[in-house]
Amino acid sequence: MENFVTGILINGLLIGTLYAIIALGYTMVYGVLQLINFAHSEVFLTGGVVAFEIFRVLSPAPGAEPGTGMNPYLVFAVALVTAIVVCGALNIVIERLAYRPLRNAPKLVPLISAIGVSLILQDVIKLLEGFQGRFQLAVNVPGAFTRTVFTVADTNVKGIDLTLLIVAAVMLFGLNRLVNHSRVGRAIRAVAQDRVTAGLMGIDSNRMISLTFLIGGALGGVGGVLFALKFPNLDPYSGTIPGIKAFSAAVLGGIGSIPGAVLGGLVLGIIENFLGSLSGLVFIFPKLAFLGAIKAEYKDVGAFIALIVILIFKPSGLLGRNATEKV
């Protein structure tokens, strides 16, 4: 029983961390523009595609002599940096072309534009890879990431799992320094609260908005690389489901709140893993045979039901601000 719970917590934490990283991109952009950047799922997937390409080119082909080729961690670092640059830049371009011209339009208009960008990016990825005869992208994950490093309570912790936790911890630490303890971070928060007054203080709000898209895109890119190593079969639509989950995590935590996105991601990851593992309880409590009917495939349905229930009781999200705010 303890092993069962530990397993759920570990796996939930890992998936949840991934959701959290992606959710940050949604929540930060929402914070400054009150816009749901639906294209974020594809920005994230672009990170995965970057990882696919980097590992395809730089890693030894599967079955090659062991010990040949570049060090897998070095390849990983190259993939991370490339994804940060590509996805950060992509997100900035998206804002410039698709959202900025609509800045003063009613809120619904840029939302439609966001959905459009999301669909366009799916097609672009399909085209780029399709030209090379690929639709399914099987990421060439080095053994270092798939190997089990240690086992806690019957749960195998792999190289990618440790990598994921370390990278996420470093990024969250850096993000906190940047947003809460730097001049630029203060300016971003000021723009998020009141763009006009921030302008009166001499802050160029367009630059801060671009910077927010850069940070969100970079986080999405890192998330995409980690995702590609953990779930190494991608296609042009692989961004959608994790994107929706991460967006839900952001809402669950309180959209616009950075700690909320992290908490929401973790909670969603754990709930999901719990529901996905329910049928496993049958082996521990044979009398609960009905649990066997709860197949792991239903975990998404369950997770969203849980999400709705939480939001009914806490509509502004776990760490969200109340809708009414003293002016």
Place this chain on the structure above:
Amino acid sequence: MLELTDIHTYYGHIHALKGVTLHVMQGEIIALIGGNGAGKTTTLRTISGMQKPRMGTLHYLGQDIAGVRPDTIMQRGMSHVPEGRRIFGQLTVRENLEIGAYTVSDKATIESRIQEGFEFFPRLKEREKQLGGTLSGGEQQMLAIARALMVAPKLLLLDEPSMGLSPLFVETIFDIVQRLNRERGTTILLVEQNASMALGIAQRAYVLQTGEIRLQGPASEIASNESVRKAYLGED
């Protein structure tokens, strides 16, 4: 130091300022009074660069500043305390002050100005780490003024600093405005609904009505003007 000549400002088709001409000299406190919708806020927004005038000239420290961006104007020593205070509610008191000094790059200067602000407004020091949104209305007004002082302005534009404050707080705010003027030589353009108080501390005043200057002159003369007494000082 500041000179507006025949300024016209529009919001789309709405003609908010219809040829405003006024000037402010170094070291003065000037009151700008008028009823709701007269164009007082628009005048200040035009001066600080938030709204571009369509016609007329706008000179500040000898330079034409019509259409210049607010941050550039601010760097030339002008600061604007906007209507409704507009402090950053989710930032702490200290962070609000730091944002006020966004265009100041020297850290030591920023820190010494924060301390000066705390000397002027000891209440803010006690609430340094509190979120701006949790301050009382009067404290928020103090914060808005302290934030504007972070650039050590030569000219301070104040838009209805007494709005919504209890008489005691209004007194405090007006005292501070006078002290700023006396001790630091800050020139002040003060927009007020509270006309009697404003006329009490100003040297000269302008009366704005539906986008036009209706009256101007020494504050004492304006205060004793028959129609001003009726319209803005609540007498009949």
